[in-house]
């Protein structure tokens with residue numbers, strides 16, 4: 430059940446710009462996420478337990494963001510704001526709560542550029558608002574020459590297998606629906622691509638599966654595709670590593686020893702795996718002539 434909370438601060442300033450998504454700031458309209466992905470990195474943080482039932486909506490988020498952005502704008506500290514970095518800004522509760530929509534109105538008013546990655550079709554509700562942000566946002570000076578867009582959109586896809594997606598990402602649109610969403614966003618003129626992070630080891634990280642995702646992204650007009658590995662946090666009952674391993678046990682128990690070898694007691698895969706995944710993504714993207722970063 431959704432509960433409400435007042436916040437004192439909403440704008441997070443990163444120490445360093447995110448290398449994948451280029452955001453300098455993030456805002457989260459909700460705590461928890463009803464998309465309920467079993468691998469979600471938030472599971473393992475203080476918000477991870479019971480993500481769907483412990484949902485909190487930040488009811489005064491827009492008012493607080495307006496104050497915080499006005500201060501930053503006065504000092505000309507413009508930078509991309511990721512809307513929904515630890516929640517999906519368009520999960521189904523947003524259809525009635527409209528906190529994301531209010532945040533976007535404030536971002537538009539203060540002329541900040543925006544990055545959104547989503548697995549939900551509700552983003553189509555805010556097309557006009559998103560267009561206005563794209564047209565009027567002020568970019569940080571070092572990105573202004575290369576990017577020239579005030580809005581970056583991503584649809585997030587970890588696997589094209591709809592049965593796996595239904596089990597692992599129960600509160601989201603199906604991967605095929607997300608690809609259709611991408612096509613719709615592109616048809617509206619947005620800069621949009623696929624965020625294939627995380628790819629699932631031994632499920633969607635093979636050359637064949639990655640190539641399928643790249644081809645699907647291209648067929649749906651993606652401007653770019655980002656590909657990266659899976660992080661599994663925590664060993665507690667509601668943490669992503671525990672939940673994801675439970676899924677693997679049911680899906681294909683023969684994969685479990687492979688996962689145990691890949692992760693051991695760690696939350697990250699080995700450097701060698703990450704390097705191999707990156708090299709494979711680079712060569713497949715080159716083969717299919719699609720950019721594997723937001724900025725060329």
Ligand code: SF4
Nearest residue numbers: 462464465466469516
């Ligand atoms: S949509 Fe994103 S934030 Fe929400 S549960 Fe899934 S991975 Fe986590």
